[in-house]
Amino acid sequence: MDATATTTTMTTTLAGFSREAVEELSRRKGDPDWVRDARLAAWETYESLPMPKRTDEEWRRTDLRGLKLDRLAPFAGFNGAFDGLASLDGAAEDGGLAIGSADQRAGLVVQRDAATLHAEMDPALVPQGVIYCDLDTAVREHADLIRQHFMTEAVPVGFGKFEALHAAFWQGGTFLYVPTGVSVELPFRSFALSQEPGASVFTHSLVVLEEGAEAFFVDGYRSETQDRQSFASAVVELILRKDAKLRYVQVQDWGRHVWNMMTERATLADDSELKSLHVALGGKWTKNSIGSHLRGPNTLAEMLGIFFADGDQFFDNHTWQLHEAPHATSDLEFKGALKDGARSVYSGLIKVYEGAQKTDAYQQNRNLVLSRTARADSIPNLEIAANDVRCTHGATISQVEEEHIFYLQARGIPRTEAQKLIVEGFFRPVIDRIPVEEIQDFLQGAIARKVGF
Amino acid sequence: MADSTQTPMFEIENLHASIEDKEILKGVNLTVNRGEIHALMGPNGSGKSTLAYVLAGHPAYEVTEGSIRFNGEDILEMEPDERARKGVFLAFQYPTVIPGVSMANFLRMAVTNVRNARAEEAAADGGVAQKMTPREFRRLMKEKMALLKMDDAFATRYLNEGFSGGEKKRAEILQMALLEPSMAILDETDSGLDIDALRVVSDGVNALAGPEMGLLVITHYQRLLNHIKPDFVHIMMNGRIVQEGGPELALELEAKGYETLRAEFAAN
Known part of the structure; x- marks a missing residue:
């Protein structure tokens, strides 16, 4: 589907992340100049930011030392050849999230490593001005929209060290744009797959819903388990203008060799509504940072999470309910189960800004520990700078009762x-x-x- | 009590059991045969509920002496689920709330496990294994719910969550109706029931009881026994059965109270 995807079949041997690697990626992707410049600027930002330390509150229980960035290929797998969509559902036969049938979706983008394998959208949506495509296509065909929204508003380039790395090395992903007043019922599906050993995969979801627009977006991350460590970096940007409504579902089912970092921020303008679900099943090590900026009054953010850790898996979920405007509601429920020697960290902050009166915020984290050697930590936090609010939070860690x-x-x-x-x-x-x-x-x-x- | 030419159906012999090293049952003897209804009465703390739990196989209790035989087979070493599949049923005094598990899903799993085990047993004896289809299960559940005057919406609720006292007890008897045990133990099924609910639940039990079932009804009060008429009454005190008789014993007890009985027992 992607013209550049067939230009090379060679697997990169470039280990480690560097300015040269950024240039190499940009060349192979055939980036427009402004994209290459943006990548290089992001690399500068990455280099200027310190590596997170265990003394940083967000990283206190999350050990990054096992991630060997200098041994990883920063990108790989530009070859977009594959045996058709049906062939990609091999994992689904073992219970993975299936790509599913064409009549059950509004669009589908499939990325594998650095290549786009497939991109489609229901043609009936074209006259309504809906855009759904892979990001490589988006930077060429919808440059203005991408320049306006890509890592500028929800997750800016300088958000953090790894977000800057992502801005330099993004190599796939999806762009969904729904214009004012357009409502699409069926889900837009996006799959990020990976099969190159010892490599990184960067995937990005950028969703922009204009005023009164409605959409449903499902992200799936999937790979087979391999021997060598891989690195997955995902950034999800959900931008909701006034009165927009978005349902967002993410299913993370990476192989057990993957170290996975996912940063998601939603920005909600007046009267908009986000309902999200994050499911974490796979990966060796996962760090999710999930936040909603309730920037307008009468906004609603429902944030649900499910994780299930087994073996030696580690899941870290950090959540932010950021009440920047009055009369907004956030409702968060994250539930996790752990068995074997698995570990999890949940840390959630409800932050109510000055003037955000009549905030109604709810946060609940429940953990079910199924073995003596599994361990869950839960750290709920409140920061409240308004005096007429209702905030409730709770955390439990329990076992199955005899x-x-x-x-x-x-x-x-x-x-x-x-x-x-x-x-x-x-x-x-x-x-x-x-x-x-x-x-x-x-x-x-x-x-x-x-x-x- | 038992026909000496036949193996008793359910035979408790010299049963001693303790919890956290505290002995609660101190040598209980009780035999229940098919078609018999036994009432077990006694004051609080006499060990009635402990006996019910021990019969069902609760892991917190340790049996230190004695035996429980069901159709001649010692069931003491059996897990609770194995006992249930053999046909032992306990209607709990305080049914457990299990969030997120729907009644229908739970009942289907219970019925599938118990009935399939029975079907396999029948097949092993040369009969035909008849496993229940989902459609058959739904029909059976509806029929039994109607018997207990339960609303259809019941099936979609989470197990015992938000149930009133009466609803919980009805749900217990519904389970009994679906599992068709040959030995049922009802632990204070009358507690927390108003007169109308008591009637519905008792009618349900009476409809299920029959020549094939043995029933052990544990209660404090005579009033349940006005509805479920026992053939035998046993009185338990301090971990032992201290007096046995026919239905008239329950009436006598109602008139005299446990205190008089306790005094008599102490004097002996």
Whole structure:
């Protein structure tokens, strides 16, 4: 699909991230000059920022030392050849999120490593001015929109060290633009896949909903487990103008060799509404930073999260509910289960700015620990600079109760099945809040497989 | 009590059990045969609920002596789910709330496990294994819910979550109706019920009881026994059965109270 994708089939051997690597990537991508300049400027920003330290509050429980950036190829896999969409659902047969059928989506973009494999949108949306394409295409065909929105507003280049690295090395992703007053019911699907060993994959989702626009966007990250470490960097920017409504779902199912960093910020203008769900299943090590800027009055941000860690997985979810305007509501519920020797950190901040009166903010993190060697940490935080607000937060870390197991066993259900039922029940209230059957079914299956026992 | 030419269905012999090294049951003997209804009465703390839990296999209790035989087979070493699949059922005094697990889903799993085990057993004995289809299950659930005057919406609610006392007890009897046990133990199923709910629940139990089922009804009060008529009454105190008789014993107890009985027992 992408013209540049077929220009080379060579796998990069360039290890480590450098200014030369940025130039090389830009050359292979055939970037317009302004994109190359922006990448190089971002590289300067990256170099000027210090590496996060364990003394930084956000990194206190999150050990970055295992990520060997100097041994990783910063990009790989420019070859966009593949055997058709059906061939990509191999993982889905084992329960991965499926690419699904064409009549169940408004558009589809598939990225594999540094190449775009496929990009399509329902042609009926073209006359309405909807844009859905891969980012390489977007920088060529919709330069003004990209210059205006790409890492300028939701996640600016200088947001942090790794966001700057992302701005220098982004190599795929998706752009969704829904013009004023246009509403699209079916989901726009985006898949980021990776198969190059020892390489990095950078994927970006930029969603812009103009005034009164409505859309549904589903991001999926997926790879098979490999021996060598990989690095995945994702940035998600969700920009909602006045009265816009967005449902956003993200399913992270990277292989167990992937060190994954994902930064997402949503900006909500007056009366807009975001409903998001983040599902983390895969990866060796994940650091998610998920935030909503409630910038206009009467905005609503529903932020749901599900994670399930097993083996030696590590998940870190940091969330921000940023009430910058009065009369806004945020409702956050993150639920996680852990087994084996897995670890998780949840840290959430509700921040109410001065003047953000009548804020209604809710934050809940519940963790179910299924083994003696698993460990969950939960750190809820409030920062309130207004005096007429309602903020509620709570965190629990618990185990499956023996009384629950006994009750189910007393009804003939074997112990392992009873545990499965209880863990599924733990997640069920969150799953029930996603009114999309396909995603509900996927989640139920994924949880059942994770529980395993 | 038992026909000596037959193996008793459910036979508790010299049962001693403790929790955290505190002995609660101090040598209980009780036999229940098919078609019999037994009432177990006694004051608070006498060990009635402990006995119910021990029969069902609660892991917190340790059996230190004695045996429980079901159709001649010692069930003490069996996990609670295995006992349930064999046909032992306990209606809990305080049913557990399990969030996120819908009644329908829970009941389907319970019924599938219990009935499939039974079907396999029948097949092993040369019969035909008849496993229940989802459609059959739904029909059966609806039918039994109607028997207990339960609303359809019940099935979609989470297990016991937000249930009133009466709803919880009805849900317990619904489970009994679906699992068709051959030995059912009802632990204070009358507690927390108003007169109307008591009638519905008792009618439900009476509809299920029959020549194939043994029933052990644990209660404080005579009033449940006006609805579910026992063949035998046992009185438990301090971890032992201290008195046994026919239905008239329950009436006598109601008149005299446990204190008189306690005094008599102490004097002996």
